[in-house]
Amino acid sequence: MMLDRLTPQAPDALLALIRLHNADPRPEKIDLGVGVYRTEEGTTPVFAAVKAAEAQLLAEQDSKSYLGPEGDMGFVHALMPHIFGADPTMGGRISGMQTPGGTGAVRLALALAQKAGVRRVHMGVPSWPNHAQILADLGMELAPFDHARADGSADVDALLAAIRGAGPNEAVLLHACCHNPTGIDYTADQWAAIAAALAESGTFPIIDAAYQGLGQGMEEDAAGLRAVLAAVPEAFIAYSCDKNFGQYRDRVGAFYIMAGEPGALETAFSNANALARAAWSMPPDHGGAVVRIILRDPDLTAQWLAEVDAMRARMREVRAALAAAGRAGRIDLAPLGSQNGLFAMLPVTKEEVAQLREEHAIYMAASGRINIAGLTSTNLPRFIAALAAVAA
Numbered sequence: 001m002m003l004d005r006l007t008p009q010a011p012d013a014l015l016a017l018i019r020l021h022n023a024d025p026r027p028e029k030i031d032l033g034v035g036v037y038r039t040e041e042g043t044t045p046v047f048a049a050v051k052a053a054e055a056q057l058l059a060e061q062d063s064k065s066y067l068g069p070e071g072d073m074g075f076v077h078a079l080m081p082h083i084f085g086a087d088p089t090m091g092g093r094i095s096g097m098q099t100p101g102g103t104g105a106v107r108l109a110l111a112l113a114q115k116a117g118v119r120r121v122h123m124g125v126p127s128w129p130n131h132a133q134i135l136a137d138l139g140m141e142l143a144p145f146d147h148a149r150a151d152g153s154a155d156v157d158a159l160l161a162a163i164r165g166a167g168p169n170e171a172v173l174l175h176a177c178c179h180n181p182t183g184i185d186y187t188a189d190q191w192a193a194i195a196a197a198l199a200e201s202g203t204f205p206i207i208d209a210a211y212q213g214l215g216q217g218m219e220e221d222a223a224g225l226r227a228v229l230a231a232v233p234e235a236f237i238a239y240s241c242d243k244n245f246g247q248y249r250d251r252v253g254a255f256y257i258m259a260g261e262p263g264a265l266e267t268a269f270s271n272a273n274a275l276a277r278a279a280w281s282m283p284p285d286h287g288g289a290v291v292r293i294i295l296r297d298p299d300l301t302a303q304w305l306a307e308v309d310a311m312r313a314r315m316r317e318v319r320a321a322l323a324a325a326g327r328a329g330r331i332d333l334a335p336l337g338s339q340n341g342l343f344a345m346l347p348v349t350k351e352e353v354a355q356l357r358e359e360h361a362i363y364m365a366a367s368g369r370i371n372i373a374g375l376t377s378t379n380l381p382r383f384i385a386a387l388a389a390v391a392a
Helices: 013-023 048-060 071-082 100-114 129-138 155-167 187-203 219-229 263-281 286-296 298-325 332-336 350-360 380-390
Strands: 093-102 118-125 139-148 170-175 202-210 234-240 253-259 343-345 369-371
Touching: 048 286, 048 298, 071 093, 071 219, 071 234, 071 253, 071 286, 093 100, 093 234, 093 263, 100 129, 100 202, 100 234, 100 253, 100 263, 118 129, 118 155, 129 139, 155 170, 155 187, 155 369, 187 219, 202 219, 219 234, 253 263, 253 286, 263 350, 298 332, 298 380, 350 380
Parallel strands: 118 139, 118 170, 170 202, 202 234
Antiparallel strands: 093 253, 234 253, 343 369
C-alpha cells in the first residue's frame, strides 16, 4: 500500500504545549509558550484600527473575485514607506507581492533563491524553528552559526565569519529585529559591519522582518534592514503583518525583491509569481485589504501606530521588571532588559521546564524560550520565585 510508506511525524511541540495548558485546571497557570501578544489582562485583542478598517471594508467591498498571484498591490505599496523609508522603491529597484503570512513570504524567498542557484543558507541558531523546516523541505543545506553569546549579546563575529566565508550560490538569513527566539538584536554599529561584509563578499541577504515596531520603534526596527539594502545590489525581504497589526489568523504577509536593475526585477517577479501560483495560487484578501485601508487613512495610521507603541511599551515594562529582579537562582535576568520583542531564551534544562510546568503551572517551550507578553504585573513575581526555586 502506498500510504504504508509514510512514517509518523512528531507532533508540533508548541501545539502540544497549548493543549496541555488548556487542560490544566489550576487557575494560577501561566502560558509563556504560544507566540502571540497579550495585554496586561491576558487577552490578544483585535486592534481598534483594524476594527474600524474592517467596518469600512464591509461597507465598501464590491467583489470577492480573485486578486491574482501578486495579491493586493495597494497593500504591498502602502507598507513600503514604513519598511524602506523615504525612497521606498530605492529608485525603482524594489517591488513586492502579497503572501499568506510571513511564513509564506519566507517560503517564497527561499524557493526563489533556490531557483536562482542558492544551495546553502547560513543562519544563526537558535532561530525560528520553521526556518530550518522550510529549508529542509526545499532540500537546501543549512549552515548554522551561533547567534548569541552567553552574556546575552549577539555573536556578530560568528555572523561576519559566516558571511566572509560563504562561497558562490550561498545566502545568509537575517532577522531584521526582535530576534525569535532570543530577543537579541544587532546594534547599529554591528549592522554597519554586517552590511559592509555583505557588500564585500557578495553573499546574498534574505531578511525576515516579522516584528517591526515591537522592539525599539518603527524606524529603529527598520534601521538594520535599510543599512543592508543601502550596501548591496540584491536582496529578498520577507515581511509579516501578523504581529504588528495583530492579524495572526488572517495571514498577512509580503515578499519584496531588491534587484540591481528594473529588467532583473521583472524577471525575478515573473519567477516569484510562478512559484506562488503553484504553491497557493492566490493569497487571502481580507487582512491585506484591512492593512491597505489603515495605511491609506492618516487617522487610522496614527491610531494603529499608537496601538503598536502601547504593545511595545508593555513589553519593555515587563523586560524592565525582569531585569530589575537581577537573578532567579543561577539565572541572570538582567540581559532581558536590553533585548527586544516578544521572546527571550532562559538557560534552563528540559527537566527544569517540566518541573516548572508540573509544580508551578508555568508553561514554556522545552528550549527555554518564553513569551514575554505572557507575563503580567500579577503573575511576574510568582514566575520569578518559581524560576528561582527550580534553578537554584
